[in-house]
Each structure stands twice: as C-alpha cells, then as structure tokens.
Amino acid sequence: MVLSRFWLTIFIASIAFTVFALFSGDTYTIDSILNGKKDDPILISERYLNDTPSFIRDSIEKAPEKTIVIDRDTLNPDTTYVYKSKTVKLYSGVQKSDGLLPTCKNTLMDIILPLIAYLAFFCGLMELLIVSGASEKIAKWLSPVFAKVFPSVPKNHESISYMTLNFAANFLGLDSAATPFGLKAMQSLQEINPEKDKASDAQIMFMCLHAAGLTLIPTSIIGYRAAQNATNPADVMLPCIITSFIGTIAALIIVGIRQRINFFSATLLVAIMSVVAAIVGLLFYINGLDLIGKSFFTANLSGLMLVAIIGATLIFSFIHEKKFTEKETTIFDAFVEGSRNGIQTGVKIFPYVLAMLVAISFFRNSGLFEIISRWIAIGFSQIGIAKDITDSLPVAMLRPFSSGGSRGFMIDAMQNFGPDSFTGRLVCIFQCSAETTFYVIAVYFGSVNIKNTRYTLATMLLVDLICVVTAIMVASWFFVR
Structure with a gap:
C-alpha cells in the first residue's frame, strides 16, 4: 500500500510539475520527457x-x-x-535520464533480458543444489544462527541456503548472482507465508538485510575510480566496508526490535563476532599488500569465488548423481528445468520493474528531483554543512531510486571535483553502501505477488539514511586532514 501511494505521488507530482513548467514558460517542450534519451x-x-x-x-x-x-x-x-x-x-x-518511452524499451532490453539470462543460469545452478541435497546441508549447518534471526523459518528449510548464497554474493559484490539467489529465497519464504499477499516477518528481515548490502570487495567502485585516474582506486574500500557493515547491523537491530528478536543469544553473538573477525582479518591481509597486489587481489577475489561456487555445485552434483537418477532426471535436465523456472520469474517481475523505472524517469526529467535536491542542499549549507558534503548529496538522494542515475552523478562528481577529492571519495561510498530501495522492493515483492509490504519501505529508507550519515562520518575520519 505504501509503495503504491508513493508511486502514484511521484508520478502525479511529476506530471503536474511538467504541465505547470510548460505553461509558465520555464520549459519549451515536453517531448524530451517522453522521447528523449540520456545525455541528449x-x-x-x-x-x-x-x-x-x-x-x-x-x-x-x-x-x-x-x-x-x-x-x-x-x-x-x-x-x-x-x-x-x-x-x-x-x-x-x-537530459539526465531516458524519457518515458525509451525507458520502457530499455527496461526490457537493458535490464529485464540480461536479468532473465542471469536468472536462467543461476536458477539452473540452484536446482542442482536442491536435487543434489547441497541446499539441505547448507541449511542444516546454518540453522542455529538463522533460527535466531528468522524464528518463523523452520529448521533446515531450503530458504536458508538461498539467503546464505544471496548474502555471500552481495558480500563479494556479485550483483548478477545476488539477485537470482535473492528471488529464489523470496519464493521459498513465500511457501511458508501464511498470508500470501502480505509480507511475512522473515521476508521483511531478509529484504532489509539484503538492502543493507554488506560488501567486502566493491569491485565496480574501484573500477570507476581507476577509470577516473584516482591515485589509489581502492582507498575507499575500507570506508565502504565499514559503512555497509554498520548499515547491516542497523537493519538487523531495527527489524529485530520490531520482531522481538533475542539479540543476546550466544549463537547470534558468536556469528556476528565471527563475521567481524573475518572482515578484520581480510582487511589486515589486504593492507599488507602493495598497490599492485591490492589491485590484483580485489580484481580477482570476487570472480574466483563465483567460479568456486559454480565448480563446487557441479562437483557436488556429480558426486551425488544417484539422487538425480532417483528423481528420474539428469544433472543437465535438472539445470534446464531450473533455468526454465528462472525465465518465468523474470517475465513475472517485468511489469513491476517497468512501473517503477518509468515513474522515476518522469520524476527526474520533469526537473522536480533537481529542485528538491537543490533546496535540500541549500538547507544543509545554511546549517553549516560543508560544501564538499552538499555537493555529494545528489548521489545519496538518487541512490534509493536509480542505481544508474546515482552512478552517473558519482562519475560526474569525480570528473568535476577530482576522484581524490573528499567529494569524489564520498560519492563512491554513498554509491557502495546503499541499495536501490524502490527497485529492489518492486522486484522482490513483485516476484511473489505481495501487495502489502508492511513496514519494509520505511525501514529500508531509514537504513539508507543511517548509511548516508555513517558514510559522511567515516569519510571525514579517513580523508579529512
């Protein structure tokens, strides 16, 4: 309900502002809003x-x-x-972004079709995990921890393995793998949801933890900084990890309080401390490398882990091939069946993605977003917020709406202020430490036809705000001398 009203609000407000600007003479033509392309x-x-x-x-x-x-x-x-x-x-x-009609086309060609391809491949792998029994083993190992965070999920439930793979993919910056794993997790959680059109506690907790996006290797951010000739492209890696980790803990606490989770459970505390220890250990290792070593390590770790996941799945399936025989199928046929289900999921979520992206396109091209962001920046400057920070705010504001849009602002900020400036670094941390909230909600809940998202949107936006404040504090600590 909240998402629906928000969608209507930005659409109607953008249309009203566009019509007013046209008849007041501030805008000469609205053709660009409908038919224009980005950077025209x-x-x-x-x-x-x-x-x-x-x-x-x-x-x-x-x-x-x-x-x-x-x-x-x-x-x-x-x-x-x-x-x-x-x-x-x-x-x-x-033009800041594609117009309404090009957005419709590009949503299909540039987003949905690649997403369907990713879904087909990774859902095929997940089918192998299910049939071979690997997902059951993963769930069994992690059930003690997940039972504390997701008390409504039955012990050893298959959704645990899918959520684990989603978190791991996010952790390594593997967006193309994280989405298929996440959608499979939502579908699995929907099977045990007693109210099919209403988000369950487990789905809300999963969504908020996913959106917080704890990231270890911000590969894409490092790549963009390298392309802008940053002195040390990886110097934002530690601030990104700290910011996303605090965002993840904030999401866990906020949702956990609402769902009355016991945070003093020994199992949960040990799990959190283990994650912290792993992050700190890896950071110490990376910090001991020279510049070339850091670049080589960060460029290859994520890809190597993805290859390891694929290889482990195939090897485990081969070792337990008799389970496929018992179910009157083969490893290849099981992969094909899983891929077919992935394609169906991609087709199902297309209307949800289209509706959200078209509204965001209209919102940006109408000029309303620019005015709102400008006035917010002015307001912050009036209360003494440094210009270096206010220059970065468009990225933070646009990130919940559009990953591509905020990425464009990030690159523009690095070009105008320099990749090694405080602004150039802060925009990278903003881009890395938050999720495209509205897109994610539309995709994930749309995949299981949930209409009532309850308090998910408010919680995710609050976590986004916490990430923004944290990013400013962390960037100031690391880069202000």
Whole structure:
C-alpha cells in the first residue's frame, strides 16, 4: 500500500510539475520527457534567424552544418544554436535520464533480458543444489544462527541456503548472482507465508538485510575510480566496508526490535563476532599488500569465488548423481528445468520493474528531483554543512531510486571535483553502501505477488539514511586532514 501511494505521488507530482513548467514558460517542450534519451541536448527555445543576435546570425550562416556552440563552461557545452528549416533551435544542457518511452524499451532490453539470462543460469545452478541435497546441508549447518534471526523459518528449510548464497554474493559484490539467489529465497519464504499477499516477518528481515548490502570487495567502485585516474582506486574500500557493515547491523537491530528478536543469544553473538573477525582479518591481509597486489587481489577475489561456487555445485552434483537418477532426471535436465523456472520469474517481475523505472524517469526529467535536491542542499549549507558534503548529496538522494542515475552523478562528481577529492571519495561510498530501495522492493515483492509490504519501505529508507550519515562520518575520519 505504501509503495503504491508513493508511486502514484511521484508520478502525479511529476506530471503536474511538467504541465505547470510548460505553461509558465520555464520549459519549451515536453517531448524530451517522453522521447528523449540520456545525455541528449535539451531544446530550450526556437527563434527565427532574424530574431537572433547579429553575431549569432553572421556566425551560424558560415558555420559547418549551420551549427555553432558557445561555451561559457569549458567542461559542458552551454548553448548550441542549430539553423534548420528557417528557424534557429537553441539547445542547452543535457537530459539526465531516458524519457518515458525509451525507458520502457530499455527496461526490457537493458535490464529485464540480461536479468532473465542471469536468472536462467543461476536458477539452473540452484536446482542442482536442491536435487543434489547441497541446499539441505547448507541449511542444516546454518540453522542455529538463522533460527535466531528468522524464528518463523523452520529448521533446515531450503530458504536458508538461498539467503546464505544471496548474502555471500552481495558480500563479494556479485550483483548478477545476488539477485537470482535473492528471488529464489523470496519464493521459498513465500511457501511458508501464511498470508500470501502480505509480507511475512522473515521476508521483511531478509529484504532489509539484503538492502543493507554488506560488501567486502566493491569491485565496480574501484573500477570507476581507476577509470577516473584516482591515485589509489581502492582507498575507499575500507570506508565502504565499514559503512555497509554498520548499515547491516542497523537493519538487523531495527527489524529485530520490531520482531522481538533475542539479540543476546550466544549463537547470534558468536556469528556476528565471527563475521567481524573475518572482515578484520581480510582487511589486515589486504593492507599488507602493495598497490599492485591490492589491485590484483580485489580484481580477482570476487570472480574466483563465483567460479568456486559454480565448480563446487557441479562437483557436488556429480558426486551425488544417484539422487538425480532417483528423481528420474539428469544433472543437465535438472539445470534446464531450473533455468526454465528462472525465465518465468523474470517475465513475472517485468511489469513491476517497468512501473517503477518509468515513474522515476518522469520524476527526474520533469526537473522536480533537481529542485528538491537543490533546496535540500541549500538547507544543509545554511546549517553549516560543508560544501564538499552538499555537493555529494545528489548521489545519496538518487541512490534509493536509480542505481544508474546515482552512478552517473558519482562519475560526474569525480570528473568535476577530482576522484581524490573528499567529494569524489564520498560519492563512491554513498554509491557502495546503499541499495536501490524502490527497485529492489518492486522486484522482490513483485516476484511473489505481495501487495502489502508492511513496514519494509520505511525501514529500508531509514537504513539508507543511517548509511548516508555513517558514510559522511567515516569519510571525514579517513580523508579529512
């Protein structure tokens, strides 16, 4: 219900703002909102040639292709004049994201189809885990811990193994694997959900822990920083780990208090301390490497672990091939059956993803998001928040809505302020330490047709806020001298 109202609010508010801007003269055309593509120039005016300044008129007639660009900002073309069909069109700025119709197309082509491919492969692997009995063994090993965090999940339930694989994939920065494992976990938890259209306590806890996204190797962030010629691309790794770990603990505590979980259980405390010890140990090891060693280690650990998971699954299945025979199937046929189920899941979640991304596209291109973020930044600056921080806030604000959008702001911030600036580092920590909240809720709950998400959205947004505050504090501690 909350998600539905939020979706309607941003859609209606964006439409109203667009119509007002058009009739008030602040916007020349709304065609870009509907048909424009990301980074296309924005048409702001159209004039007859004789109505343009004389120096423009003289220059444009002599210019190649009847086009001139006036740069007041050397990094971004300020105004482009194009003379065509007896009129001069003025373009200024670039579009922040794809328009409504291109978003519909790209949601299918760039998001859903690749996601279906990932789902097909990893759901095939998960079918092997089920038939071979590996998922049952994983669940048995971890049941003592999961019984404390997910008390409503039966002992040795298969969802435990799926959640474990999801957390592990997030931990290693393997987004393409985390989503299929997570969707399988939600479907498995839905089987024991007594109210099928209402999120269960276990599903809410899983969603919030997943969204907190404890990450050990922020591979993509390091890659973007390397592309921007950062002196040490991996210098944000430890701040990212600390921020995401605090976000994960915050999610556990907030949801746990609501669900009355016993945090003083010896089993739970030992598990948390073990994770902390593993993180600290690995960080000490990485810190002892030289620059080339760090780059090699961080570039290969995640990929190596993914290969290990795939290899272990196939080897375990081969060793226990008789279980496939008992179920009148083969390892290959079981993989194909799992892949088929993954494709069906991808098709099911497509409308949920489309609805959310189209609304976000409209919200950004209407200009409403820019105004809100600008006023928030001004408000923060008025209470003494440093400009280095306010310059980073668009990434933090957009991250819950759009991973691609916030990534664009992150890259833009590194280009404008420098990858080794405080702003350039802080935006990377923002990008790494939070999840695309609205997208994740739409995908995961949409995959099991849950309408009432209860307090999930409010909790995830609160965790996002905690991650933002933590990121600012951690970045200040590490990078302010």
